[in-house]
Amino acid sequence: MTYTFKIARRLSGNHRRFLGLLALSLTLGGCGAATDAVLSEGPGSLVLTIDGLSAGAEAEVVVTGPSGFQRVLNGSRVLSGLQLGTYRVEAHAATSQDNQWMPAEGAQTVVIAQPVPNASVVFHYQLATGSLELRAEGLPPNAVGSFRLTGPGGQVRTVSGTVSSVRGLTPGTWSLALTPQSVGTARYYPDQAVYAVNVVASLSPATLQVRFARKTGGLNLVVDGLPPGASSQYQLRGPGDYQASLTGTTQLAELDPGDYVLTVQPVQWQGHTWAPEAASIPVSVDTLVKTVQIRHNIITGAMDLAVEGLPSGVDADVRVAGPGGFNRTATGTQAWVGLAPGAYTTTAASVVHGGR
Structure with a gap:
């Protein structure tokens, strides 16, 4: 609870000179909502009650009123020292760890007037999102994994890892599209390309287990x-x-x-x-x-060269020339293999033996 006191020094008669403002903050223990002194000199008060939020989630409530009054509150609170008049109280979404809560009520208008210048506003928050826990079996521990999650209204989320938790999902049917995953040179294929899972507004996640197998x-x-x-x-x-x-x-x-x-x-x-x-x-x-x-x-050929008509023991003189610089001399019947394809020329010289 915060109070501001005006400190004045009396000069003469009913004249005063204000020397300044002294702010004094007091923390009061006890049950119930905290109290804010608004520091106007009005007689009114407003009790704001917030319920339905989980621990760690903070609401955002905007209070506006006369003379440009505006205050943003994050939880249950008592505003005191309010001027008389009409106030608008509007609650916005609350978030915590990607989960979202929405107020069941819209903006509320209250009038603070005599003879009882007190008003109260209650906002009931409800969880508006769900979550999904995905487990991909069959992939090695070092697999990165990258999957596409599509939900209501065309929302798209990318999920990574073999074990993933996704929060803040709009309730409804979500589809998970799986593609083959590469780990080094290995390829892992899902047992089906698309999975469907129903997500409800809850802090307990929906679970989806998919399976991969290495294929060669x-x-x-x-x-x-x-x-x-x-x-x-x-x-x-x-x-x-x-x-x-x-x-x-x-x-x-x-x-x-x-x-x-x-x-x-x-x-x-x-x-x-x-x-x-x-x-x-x-x-x-x-x-x-x-x-x-x-x-x-x-890509090679063979040649059989037959020499006939010479007496036994008499050598022939046959020259063979062909592609690739092939050049051989044969003295008798000869066979060659591994020859390059092409035209070959044989030239036989005369042989003189015994004067003949």
Whole structure:
């Protein structure tokens, strides 16, 4: 309760000179609402009662009246020293920890007049919001998680984390949209894309439990175009520095979804070379098993040179020239493999033996 006293010094007769104002604040113990002396010299008082709020929630009540009077109050209070006249008392929303309470009554008007210049106003607050507790199972502890919550009137809230509490929600049906979550190279998928939950005005949260599961894909790598006995060699690289060196037809499982690249090497076998149709093959892995063909084509040829008509023990003199600087001399029947495709020229010189 606050009082202001006017301190005056009498000069002469009925004349006074006011020297100033002295404010004295007193705190009175006891039950009931606190009392504010308004400091006018009016005889009126106003008792304001607020109920329905939880601990920690403060109301906001605006009292306006004669001569520009205005006071903002945060709880139950007694205003004294009021002038006579009409007062308007308006309560606004109260909040605490994102929860909101609304007064059941609108603005109220009271008249303070003689012979009993006292008035009272009561505001009953009611909780106007609810809350939701979300638990996302199946995600690792380091998962951030980010989900979209949509409610009445198009309200949108973003929820993060595997365990989240959201307050201050308008009562009604809210929908939670879930999308696949990435943790490192792993991908986790929700068991359903959208959940619906009913939120009521209460300090006890509605609960919603959603589930995620890690899903992986696979590759069936099929090598073809090589003769029996020849083995291909290639490397597979993918998300998170994944790397594997492979040979021949191979099946791979538990691959994290993402973009991979196959690098295929030429195959050398029995003097011939088989080149891959594509030295680099991009592969996109999802949650299914995908088959990828790794095709090879032979890029070399062979030549059989037959020398006939010479006596036994007599060497021929045959020169063979072809692409890529190929230049060989044969003294008899000869076979070459691993030759580059193209035109070859053979030149046989005369052979003299025994005067013939």
